[in-house]
Amino acid sequence: MKKILIANRGEIAARIVQTCEKLGIEPVIVYSQADRDLPYVKNAKIAYEIGEPPVAKSYLNSERILEVARTEKVDAIHPGYGFLSENANFVREVENANITFIGPSADVVEAMGDKVRARETMQAAGVPVVPGSDGALKDVEEAVKLADEIGYPVMIKASAGGGGIGMQRCEDEKSLRSAFVSSQNRAKAYFGNDEMFMEKFITNSRHIEVQIFGDDHGNVVHLFERDCSIQRRHQKVIEETPSPFLSDEVRQQICEAAVQAGNHVNYTNAGTVEFIVDEEENFYFLEMNTRLQVEHPVTEMITGLDLVKWQIEIAQGNPIPKKQEELTTKGHSFEYRIYAEDPVNFMPSPGKIETFDYPKADGVRVDTGFASQTQVTPFYDPMVAKVIIYGEDRQDALEKSISFFNEWKLDGIKHNGPLFTTILNEESFQKGNYTTNYLNHVKTKVNN
Amino acid sequence: MKEIKASMAGTVLNVLVAEGENVSAGQAVLTLESMKMEIPIETTEEGEVGTVNVNVGDFVNEGDILVVMK
Numbered sequence: 001m002k003k004i005l006i007a008n009r010g011e012i013a014a015r016i017v018q019t020c021e022k023l024g025i026e027p028v029i030v031y032s033q034a035d036r037d038l039p040y041v042k043n044a045k046i047a048y049e050i051g052e053p054p055v056a057k058s059y060l061n062s063e064r065i066l067e068v069a070r071t072e073k074v075d076a077i078h079p080g081y082g083f084l085s086e087n088a089n090f091v092r093e094v095e096n097a098n099i100t101f102i103g104p105s106a107d108v109v110e111a112m113g114d115k116v117r118a119r120e121t122m123q124a125a126g127v128p129v130v131p132g133s134d135g136a137l138k139d140v141e142e143a144v145k146l147a148d149e150i151g152y153p154v155m156i157k158a159s160a161g162g163g164g165i166g167m168q169r170c171e172d173e174k175s176l177r178s179a180f181v182s183s184q185n186r187a188k189a190y191f192g193n194d195e196m197f198m199e200k201f202i203t204n205s206r207h208i209e210v211q212i213f214g215d216d217h218g219n220v221v222h223l224f225e226r227d228c229s230i231q232r233r234h235q236k237v238i239e240e241t242p243s244p245f246l247s248d249e250v251r252q253q254i255c256e257a258a259v260q261a262g263n264h265v266n267y268t269n270a271g272t273v274e275f276i277v278d279e280e281e282n283f284y285f286l287e288m289n290t291r292l293q294v295e296h297p298v299t300e301m302i303t304g305l306d307l308v309k310w311q312i313e314i315a316q317g318n319p320i321p322k323k324q325e326e327l328t329t330k331g332h333s334f335e336y337r338i339y340a341e342d343p344v345n346f347m348p349s350p351g352k353i354e355t356f357d358y359p360k361a362d363g364v365r366v367d368t369g370f371a372s373q374t375q376v377t378p379f380y381d382p383m384v385a386k387v388i389i390y391g392e393d394r395q396d397a398l399e400k401s402i403s404f405f406n407e408w409k410l411d412g413i414k415h416n417g418p419l420f421t422t423i424l425n426e427e428s429f430q431k432g433n434y435t436t437n438y439l440n441h442v443k444t445k446v447n448n
Numbered sequence: 449m450k451e452i453k454a455s456m457a458g459t460v461l462n463v464l465v466a467e468g469e470n471v472s473a474g475q476a477v478l479t480l481e482s483m484k485m486e487i488p489i490e491t492t493e494e495g496e497v498g499t500v501n502v503n504v505g506d507f508v509n510e511g512d513i514l515v516v517m518k
Contacts (some may be wrong), residue, residue, distance in 0.1 A: 340483065346453075347456070347487065348458075348483035349456065350456060378457040378459070380483065382484070
């Protein structure tokens with residue numbers, strides 16, 4: 001491959017550029033009018049403005065993106081995450097244009113994007129799923145009947161949902177009845193598909209996912225787990241690997257289950273199998289993300305690998321660069337997602353970054369699309385940077401994290417940096433003792 | 449005459465009230481979308497809606513007047 005179009009923006013576009021340059025591949029950047037002053041766009045040798053700021057007019061405009069791809073005669077398109085990355089139609093359009101899509105096949109993207117089908121596929125693969133509905137729910141009466149059987153609280157979810165959108169926890173029949181209808185309407189508006197399903201709500205759960213890779217030669221390997229339990233509004237805020245919670249025995253089981261899932265669907269390229277884990281370390285399949293994950297850097301830190309390089313290798317038809325038994329980890333890594341938002345009520349805070357400065361120390365990596373004196377616009381996700389810290393062990397990584405947040409500077413916008421300082425000095429986080437409910441408690445403490 | 453202003457920059461996702469409508473304190477008058485999040489804009493006092501200055505799809509900046517109460 002000589003030329004790759006990056007159909008994304010911000011930190012992940014900048015991240016993919018780095019690997020392209022390392023491999024002697026020319027990156028082609030596409031950007032919306034709102035992003036024209038971002039450093040990775042200004043520094044790009046080849047960059048095309050593709051439209052107005054709203055995503056539908058730029059980053060989701062597959063026609064315009066493919067037009068650039070044809071003009072530039074690129075060999076491949078890297079979709080990053082979000083936007084068109086899990087859009088099976090886009091994958092097909094790319095393939096029909098005789099361009100390589102850096103990711104799995106359109107069929108797998110489609111099968112995993114439909115949450116009901118994904119759940120059924122995993123059951124068939126022998127991977128445990130959360131107790132709940134077999135397939136989609138016919139109507140609210142069926143939902144109520146099933147909830148009585150499996151017991152409240154339950155989660156109702158949109159089949160086409162993802163990223164925390166289209167799901168709701170219900171405590172009793174009354175809340176289920178009202179949530180079912182409103183969630184169904186939302187799902188229809190957002191995803192054009194109002195199919196709903198139900199899962200038992202797992203209390204005191206952790207969210208643990210496994211990185212896998214598959215190739216065209218029938219190989220699937222895992223690159224260990226990531227613990228992503230620190231979330232707000234079902235979106236991740238801190239990730240770490242290894243998980244401080246899993247026993248070695250269950251770690252091995254969950255990684256093997258992810259490989260089993262990948263094998264069952266003939267998975268190719270990078271993917272992530274997400275699990276929910278209860279207090280007794282029982283794990284259940286949640287969903288599969290058929291793309292590079294935001295939090296992939298923590299895996300890179302402890303394996304010493306470049307996952308984007310692996311993606312490009314595999315997309316060219318090469319086998320996975322390493323065998324399972326050659327894959328090992330060393331040390332511990334955290335990722336902190338810096339969001340332009342109020343640290344207490346999590347409300348968005350677009351604006352101009354005056355200063356963004358941080359210590360360039362050993363074990364510190366910052367992935368960002370922004371810099372001092374750049375504008376964070378309201379059109380996209382509020383994530384402005386990922387701070388990735390590596391340490392010899394968890395304690396070392398914690399200490400390095402604390403010194404990072406004591407020394408860095410980010411001002412001009414409200415951001416969740418103060419929250420990290422609170423969390424890092426908090427005993428249960430230091431001990432690795434937290435669940436997906438953790439931020440609700442910490443938030444209360446900041447308020448008081 | 450009370451003005452309801454945008455608490456942050458964003459796009460008007462939907463308008464929930466009409467001119468001449470009576471609203472109660474705490475009622476959402478419209479929803480803004482900013483950074484992939486829906487933010488309900490509420491009135492702090494009850495009264496009658498005078499004018500609605502924005503339409504669905506409009507981009508507004510922080511501090512822009514969205515709705516004027518009578």
